[in-house]
Amino acid sequence: MITKKVANVTEALKGVKSGMTMMLGGFGLSGIPENAIAELVKLNVDNLTCISNNAGVDDFGLGLLLQKKQIKKMVSSYVGENAEFERQMLSGELDVELIPQGTLAERCRAAQGGFPAFWTPAGYGTEVAEGKESREFNGKMHILEYAFDADFAFVKAWKGDAAGNLIFKGTARNFNPNMCGAARITVAEVEELVLVGELDPNQIHIPGIFVQRIFEGKDYEKRIEQRTVREKTT
Numbered sequence: 001m002i003t004k005k006v007a008n009v010t011e012a013l014k015g016v017k018s019g020m021t022m023m024l025g026g027f028g029l030s031g032i033p034e035n036a037i038a039e040l041v042k043l044n045v046d047n048l049t050c051i052s053n054n055a056g057v058d059d060f061g062l063g064l065l066l067q068k069k070q071i072k073k074m075v076s077s078y079v080g081e082n083a084e085f086e087r088q089m090l091s092g093e094l095d096v097e098l099i100p101q102g103t104l105a106e107r108c109r110a111a112q113g114g115f116p117a118f119w120t121p122a123g124y125g126t127e128v129a130e131g132k133e134s135r136e137f138n139g140k141m142h143i144l145e146y147a148f149d150a151d152f153a154f155v156k157a158w159k160g161d162a163a164g165n166l167i168f169k170g171t172a173r174n175f176n177p178n179m180c181g182a183a184r185i186t187v188a189e190v191e192e193l194v195l196v197g198e199l200d201p202n203q204i205h206i207p208g209i210f211v212q213r214i215f216e217g218k219d220y221e222k223r224i225e226q227r228t229v230r231e232k233t234t
Contacts, residue, residue: 001196004164004214009039012187012213016040016152021049023108023153023179024062028054028081031172032061035189035217036154040065049073051148053104053175055085060223069093075148077101099128103145105175110147111182112210117146153183156217157206160190161199164208173205181210189217 006012013036022040026032040048041064048071055074056062065071066084073095079085088094099107100122110118119142123129133144155176158169166188168176180186193216 003162005162006213006215009035012215013039018045019047020151023150024052025155025176025179027174029223031156031176033154033156033189046070047072051075053077055079055082057081058084077104105178107148108178108182150183153179153186155179155188157190159192160214161194161196163196164211164214165204166206168205177206180206185212188214
């Protein structure tokens, strides 16, 4: 039986080197690969290009890598919750490519499906389109966007089995599925790792063919990005 299971996060990140391009799943702080990020901090690799919908917050998520200046370039859609990100970007210490969220998702999916590029109307006529090829389809202008080319994709799922089949839960089913199989090596960390055959086939979101390594994570914080409460009433 084929097994993708590895013993721990250290084994899962074997081969990670400075200068690599990495995809990291998650939306805000939901569904981020916390164990993989912590291991990247520990490995002290730098000069990284990170593809992620957001850049975490100052002391959590990708913010931990930014604190140690391990990231050279961020490719993101939303970065408004990270003061250190803002400081590095404005000072020129960090190269930033901001792209529409849908385009980010589709560039992941193009890489996942083996498509080199695609046409999209998103961003035409804005700074996003500068330097890119444009073409008209059915009376509407589009720009050419290229699939990502990443070394590793780090994703987080709720449940998985030793064959790499994954089930995501709630809003953690965001950019994680699109990044599976979109890099040379996909590493999945899961809250619960079960034996092959225990998952209901009808509930599986990503089949194991898109995953090369899987391990059971630990110590998930599941932090709330912005806590909003009502004032107490009498």
